[in-house]
Amino acid sequence: MASGPGNPTGERVLLIGVDDRLDELAELVRSAGGQVVGSVVQRLDRPLAATYIGVGKAREAKALAWELGADLVVVDDELTPAQARNLEELLELPVVDRTQLILDIFAQRARTKEGKLQVELAQLTYQLTRLAGSGASLSRLGGGIGTRGPGETKLETDRRRIRRRIAMIRRELEEVRRTRAVQRAGRRRTGLPVIALVGYTNAGKSTLMNALTRAGVLAENRLFATLDPTIRRVTLAPGRDALLTDTVGFLRKLPHQLVAAFRATLEEVEEADILVHVVDASQPDAEERMEAVEAVLDEIGALGKPMVIAFNKLDAVPDPAQVEQWALRTPAAVAISAKTGAGLDRLRALLAKQVDELEGRSDQ
Ligand SMILES: Nc1nc2c(ncn2[C@@H]2O[C@H](COP(=O)(O)OP(=O)(O)OP(=O)(O)O)[C@@H](O)[C@H]2O)c(=O)[nH]1
Numbered sequence: 372m373a374s375g376p377g378n379p380t381g382e383r384v385l386l387i388g389v390d391d392r393l394d395e396l397a398e399l400v401r402s403a404g405g406q407v408v409g410s411v412v413q414r415l416d417r418p419l420a421a422t423y424i425g426v427g428k429a430r431e432a433k434a435l436a437w438e439l440g441a442d443l444v445v446v447d448d449e450l451t452p453a454q455a456r457n458l459e460e461l462l463e464l465p466v467v468d469r470t471q472l473i474l475d476i477f478a479q480r481a482r483t484k485e486g487k488l489q490v491e492l493a494q495l496t497y498q499l500t501r502l503a504g505s506g507a508s509l510s511r512l513g514g515g516i517g518t519r520g521p522g523e524t525k526l527e528t529d530r531r532r533i534r535r536r537i538a539m540i541r542r543e544l545e546e547v548r549r550t551r552a553v554q555r556a557g558r559r560r561t562g563l564p565v566i567a568l569v570g571y572t573n574a575g576k577s578t579l580m581n582a583l584t585r586a587g588v589l590a591e592n593r594l595f596a597t598l599d600p601t602i603r604r605v606t607l608a609p610g611r612d613a614l615l616t617d618t619v620g621f622l623r624k625l626p627h628q629l630v631a632a633f634r635a636t637l638e639e640v641e642e643a644d645i646l647v648h649v650v651d652a653s654q655p656d657a658e659e660r661m662e663a664v665e666a667v668l669d670e671i672g673a674l675g676k677p678m679v680i681a682f683n684k685l686d687a688v689p690d691p692a693q694v695e696q697w698a699l700r701t702p703a704a705v706a707i708s709a710k711t712g713a714g715l716d717r718l719r720a721l722l723a724k725q726v727d728e729l730e731g732r733s734d735q
């Protein structure tokens with residue numbers, strides 16, 4: 372599956388979705404190295420169980436794909452195994468869903484051994500649910516005595532092989548977690564508070580990290596530029612230092628497998644003392660993105676931490692005053708531009724204040 376249609380590098384891609392907002396999907400395809408040649412939208416409250424979009428619409432899509440010379444179709448949701456199979460039959464083209472696409476980007480981006488293991492774990496977990504799905508009738512038929520041993524199907528050996536590999540990766544990641552825990556304990560001994568940058572992918576976390584610490588972290592206009600956490604020391608005020616960590620970006624409809632697989636990375640967020648939620652204020656759906664980030668934070672139990680909100684890209688919004696107003700209305704928020712450096716002094720001051728409060732509390 373690693374070299375299968377999940378890797379749309381250089382491919383001509385037709386998008387299919389059930390609402391008008393395919394911009395982000397197009398951005399994801401571009402980040403995966405594909406080229407979007409067109410899109411088909413059928414507005415539905417909820418995708419159809421059998422074919423995702425209607426059969427008539429799928430025929431239309433097939434004609435358009437033919438006309439545009441598309442060689443791959445990418446769908447804006449995670450498909451059930453049946454939907455994927457039926458759509459591929461209708462379109463006569465390989466179909467990749469949103470989850471596979473995101474996993475593919477992560478697979479391309481992973482640099483460290485840990486990152487690679489995490490991505491592989493997520494991919495195998497995804498694959499396993501596919502196998503379970505397509506073999507559902509089979510396993511239900513023989514869900515007891517007589518199904519093991521000589522009578523077992525190829526599907527079941529595949530499943531066993533995948534499960535074994537998953538168990539192995541989990542053990543290796545367990546090692547990674549232990550190492551990280553030791554490193555974190557070391558950091559604790561420095562006595563410095565840990566601040567984690569969190570936010571939607573492409574919000575400007577790495578750029579902010581660089582602006583605050585001159586870390587030289589890769590920042591680019593691609594989704595998921597950062598996969599592995601970086602940690603640097605930052606001076607917030609004279610004599611007030613902290614450790615700043617840059618983390619993987621979040622995304623709407625982030626595949627669940629990924630959140631689980633990136634547990635070790637997300638622990639950096641869980642273990643942080645203070646969070647900086649970096650928001651790309653130039654996005655029309657900035658508020659929705661904030662909610663998506665908060666949902667993930669909630670999922671990993673980090674929503675209760677002291678949090679500062681940094682409304683970023685102030686230089687790129689049509690009406691900066693409006694963003695300043697938004698920051699004023701929001702508790703512990705500040706409008707900044709990581710690019711021009713605007714507002715960074717206020718951000719440092721706000722963080723220094725949070726650190727003071729935190730230490731005031733922990734002294735009691
Ligand atoms: N105009 C403008 N662009 C910015 C600002 N901050 C970041 N960017 C741009 O936004 C893009 C994404 O920045 P990154 O710092 O890589 O974003 P990130 O949040 O680390 O993204 P991931 O690692 O992919 O989650 C880059 O092209 C940056 O140059 C800003 O204040 N103003």
Ligand SMILES: [Mg+2]
Nearest residue numbers: 576577596597
């Ligand atoms: Mg980054």
